[in-house]
Amino acid sequence: MIVKNEQQHLARCLASVKPHVDELVVVDTGSSDRTVEIARQYGARVAFFSWCDDFAAARNFAIDQVSGDWILTLDADEELVVDWADWRSQVAPEAETMAYWLQLTDVNQPITPLSTMRLFRHTPALRYAGRYHESLRYQDSFVGSARTRELTGLQILHYGYEERLLDQKTLQRDIPMLERIRLSGEMTLLLLLTLSDAYLRSNQLEAAQSCLSEAFERLSPHLLTGEPPRDKTRLSAILFAIGDDLLQHQQDFETALLVCRRGLEWFPTYPPLVHLAGRLLQELGFPLGATAYFEQCLQLGRDGTYQQHEPFDRAFMTLWPAYDLGLLYLHLKDDARAAEAFKLALSFDPNYAPAQEGLALIQGATG
Structure with a gap:
């Protein structure tokens, strides 16, 4: 891992991964806090890299410090979760498999999990590219699906x-x-x-x-x-x-x-875009068309058929379309459906004030 001033998170990360790897390599890019001290307390080998506005260069320097055949890379604000103690048996011996995708979940935000390429062979053919959004490349090209697999025995929690x-x-x-x-x-x-x-x-x-x-x-x-x-x-x-x-x-x-x-x-099942279409039609005065898009958002969430390789806020297929449906039905003077939609929104977030106010408005009018 590459780090800088990560004393707040580093101990949790290293404690989670230390029992499951053969060596810990921490590359420091200029910490002024206790980061290096904490890394050494956990037995990590610490190397130093002069920061040059290039995450890929730092990652590749870290790769050069590793002695093992496989590399697992984490950030300091992450934690490794081992779901299967014998996860190493999932790592394929055949040379065709270059890297593995692990599921990453952000524990601080209500966004959907994503797959991230974090376990890969230690070979000169695999290097990082990209000064800011660094990504792993195989012989200077994207690592194709034929050379990667999903690894279900490990997960990553991101605290941020x-x-x-x-x-x-x-x-x-x-x-x-x-x-x-x-x-x-x-x-x-x-x-x-x-x-x-x-x-x-x-x-x-x-x-x-x-x-x-x-x-x-x-x-x-x-x-x-x-x-x-x-x-x-x-x-x-x-x-x-x-x-x-x-x-x-x-x-x-x-x-x-x-x-x-x-x-x-291009992306028919990406809920933020589906929700945006509903908002546009709502703004343009087409409530029935907008209703169809908001219903589609909710259906994508119920079925789990939404686009899953791109993380987004779950509220795009729960709270927000339900509330927007309530507003639309109010506009259409369908109080029964509006109340049902506001109640659905509150089932996702009981403290969502706009839905509470919408429901109270209907109950006041009918009471």
């Missing part, structure tokens, strides 16, 4: 940063680093989304919108032709962010509809 620390990290490291990458001409669509999110967390709305506008300009030829870009990394989330900004902040409904329509063609 407290909001205060996240904001501090964003201001002090992420935004300047991402802007330097932007100036270098190496900015991907995913990095534009990341920078936009960072600006939003820093209450810099105009700067966030400029990132989304740049992403939209790059995507415009694909939106017009219907041919998705080659790199689809988090494309569904990028399209949602652009469409949400067009609807919520710019009120450009026509362009938002184009983004949403293409997004649903």
